[in-house]
Amino acid sequence: MSVPWLSTDEPFPTLHQNFNPEPEMPGLIAISEEISPEQLLRAYSHGIFPWYSDGQPILWWSPNPRMVLKPKNLKISRSFKKDIKNILLDRDWEIKVDENFHETILSCATQTRYGQDGTWITHAIIHAYGVLHEQGYAHSVEIFHQGHRVGGLYCVNIGQMVFGESMFSKKINASKIALASLCAWCIAQDIEMIDCQQETNHLTSLGGKAIPRDEFLAHIKKQCSAKNPKWGFNKNVLSHWLTTHS
Structure with a gap:
């Protein structure tokens, strides 16, 4: 074959x-x-x-298998929980959704990654996902500190399924803050799974798990046919992790 x-x-x-x-x-x-x-x-x-x-x-x-993250299973350490508490109290920190999708995907494309040369986020990819953003399917979660974009991620949302794509960080834990925000929002929206695509040690350390492809396909077949939720949240969504044991 x-x-x-x-x-x-x-x-x-x-x-x-x-x-x-x-x-x-x-x-x-x-x-x-x-x-x-x-x-x-x-x-x-x-x-x-x-x-x-x-x-x-x-x-x-x-x-096969497929790496996924159930939002409720995101691992939040004690030290990161303290970071979240400080972010919620500090006016210098902001979290915005779809503030500037183009800048977010560009930042992901230019993020230096250990063991990787270049990027898969080509001009063709940036254009295609930009169109999906205009159509309401691709979204960005952006972290700001003192008015500067210091981290974030972009993803695709179809129905009750979120497909994670890429993250970037210009400040320690900024991309993890974006992921924690996305997971908290997903929990509030009853979204049970985020696709992480490929298995890595980093994703495993965050709570990701590899599942059989057939199980993944059965899940998305059901969830992608649901109605898309409305996107929009701020840093207050992180409050979820202060009342949750992880």
Whole structure:
């Protein structure tokens, strides 16, 4: 079996537990020359996401197992809980949603990451997700300190499912503050799972867990058909973690 090449309007292959067209690259399920916002929405609703480097064709992935984070399981240490309390009391700290999606995704693209050269967030990716943002599917959570954007993340939301994409941090724990805010909001919205895509030690340390792809696909099939929640919150959403044992 070989990995299929798709045009932007062709359907993705049907996935199942043992689907793996390229054993040497587990999780790679399709390739395309271009990427479109419509194709992205189809991909996410079928448990697929793009990940590639500049100069490569678009590589589409659906790993088995799949890394996810249940918002209620986010690990909040005692020291981080103290940080949250200080942020809530300090007027210098603000959390905004969709304040400047473009600047947020650019910051994620230029974030230096250990062991990585370059970025998968190419111009084509920035454009496609920018369109999804305009359509109400892609969102940014942005952390400000003394008026400066110091951290944040962007994600995709379809129905009652959130697909995490990338984070950045210019100040210690700023990206974790964004994630804690997103998780607290998800809990309030009864969103049970955030897709984290690929298993890493960092995500595991935050409470992420790898689950079988079939389990993940069954979950998103149900959740993506629900109505999208209204986005909008501020730093007060973090109060959830002061009354929760983690």
